[in-house]
Amino acid sequence: MTATPAHTALWPAPHARGAVDATVHVPGSKSVTNRALVLASLASEPGWLRRPLRSRDTLLMAGALRALGVGIEETVSSNSSPAGAGTPTGPGEAWRVIPSTLHGPATVDVGNAGTVMRFLPPVATLADGPVRFDGDPRAYERPLHGVIDALRALGARIDDEGRGALPLTVHGGGGLDGGPVEIDASSSSQFVSALLLSAPRFNQGVEVRHTGSSLPSMPHIRMTVDMLRAVGAQVDTPESGGEPNVWRVTPGALLGRDLTIEPDLSNAQPFLAAALVTAGTVVIPDWPERTTQPGDRLREIFTEMGGSCELTERGLEFTGSGAVHGIDVDLGEVGELTPGIAAVAALADSPSTLRGVAHLRLHETDRLAALTKEINELGGDVTETADGLHIRPRRLHGGIFHTYDDHRMATAGAILGLAVDGVQIENVATTAKTLPDFPQLWAGMLGN
Incomplete structure (x- = not known):
């Protein structure tokens, strides 16, 4: 029997059965x-x-x-x-x-x-x-x-x-x-x-x-x-x-x-999103008090979308409130955060507009086209704008989420899978580009 190539293998994204409560050690930036x-x-x-x-x-x-x-x-x-x-x-x-x-x-x-x-x-x-x-x-x-x-x-x-x-x-x-x-x-x-x-x-x-x-x-x-x-x-x-x-x-x-090396704060995004989406709590140890990493802006963005956070001796403690709100935000300085924010926005209680990210069409893949296609094929309502995305939340269903060999597409699909049963992510192994052992970290966060 021939093994399935890694780039076509489908990974069943774990579905959250309750609020997450975990400490996740994110690898370096x-x-x-x-x-x-x-x-x-x-x-x-x-x-x-x-x-x-x-x-x-x-x-x-x-x-x-x-x-x-x-x-x-x-x-x-x-x-x-x-x-x-x-x-x-x-x-x-x-x-x-x-x-x-x-x-x-x-x-x-x-x-x-x-x-x-x-x-x-x-x-x-x-x-x-x-x-x-x-x-x-x-x-x-x-x-x-x-x-x-x-x-x-x-x-x-x-x-x-x-x-x-x-x-x-x-x-x-x-x-x-x-x-x-x-x-x-x-x-x-x-x-x-x-x-x-x-x-x-x-x-x-x-x-x-x-x-x-x-x-x-x-x-x-x-x-x-x-x-x-x-x-x-x-x-x-x-x-x-x-x-x-x-x-x-x-x-x-x-x-x-x-x-x-500081922890990679952008790679902390899917774990913080998990707390937001499941009304749980996630702690990221060693979160720096001062940093030039774009991922630090997650504290502000995800708080506006319904969470709360505090820097403590344990690290950054982020807690979801049980509600996920839409957002109108310019992501021009933090474009790499767009896929994860788009995934959360697709699960929100009101529309979102993500602006200032036309340059994402030239990243690992055309991220704006890819996010639009993949979220819409799960039943979403996403439209591309000249410089971003407009996302109207709708009830989503399971299906295959293609990643286009893009690590941030894979983690965006994992976020959706928390709330939507039956999401299968093509080539989750692409996350090794910047986040080794992501499937194991994700399962550990969920206690699987």
Whole structure:
């Protein structure tokens, strides 16, 4: 008998029989882990990353940096040792990153990871030799022109046969002059972050000027800036008194750091949604008091939709009230939260309008079209707008929820399955992109 391929297998989404009451330890942030890997690889001394996320996207990033000559050693420690003793303190996994002279020839598999395909071409300009970038078929469709055009303007040689997308080869010359550059980053804030992360190693640093329309996912740019400053980079931003839409990074050495990765707050979304939908309580330990992660906005959004939350010594305690309300909200800065919010909105007691997320058509899949189709095929009433979704709650029924190899589509389907019996999710394994062992975490939350 032939096994069913993972990408076509159907996962029966567990149906909640009552209010959830659980503590869920969410793995580390993908966005922080991959930025930290890049910065540690460009530092002038070794550094530690503690509690890093081990998922497809982060393992692709680590593998790519290793291919360029960086040493990344994985350590599992169950002991406690004095700081500076050469091993991590306390239990858990840590990665020791040992910078080295970057070199080609090398081949980088980006999978379908936006951070890998966008953050590493600037790093590759610092390598000595050619670096080829390739990835999943969907990665060929995702915009990369902002990074390619900017690097060419800064003096890099890149072969992409005019596609402005993968596959491509960066011909590294061991360095890059850098300097001022204009880009249109309206399709992805990662274009800006990509240039800023490598800029301290450019001879003149960089001055990035965004010339397009509104810039999505600004919290991710603020995350990049905060992490650069934490390793010793000098960064001028619009928030620090600089020009609007202009970021300047001064050239200089980066420090090796000992960094503990925060939990991925966006990946906490389905578990918080479970508390909201079932009128239960979920605790997420180690929720930071201050963070640049977009997922922190869930506290505000899900409270408006009917829950309540409190930061305590246990972590973030979130409780559903028994009612789920519709919402009219601009998600332009936190677009990655849209699938989970759309799922909750489909179960609400009043309509919702999600705005400011036209750029989601260029994510892992066209998320606006996918959410509309899949929720409507379960009996919903969702319409696409120019920049988002309008959702009118209706009684839903079971059926197959397709994921399009998109991890956030899979978790959105799981949220719907809590309240709708008979939902079957195609390829729940795609959640491994950023949230390993999601089915086990989900079952554990429900006490299954």
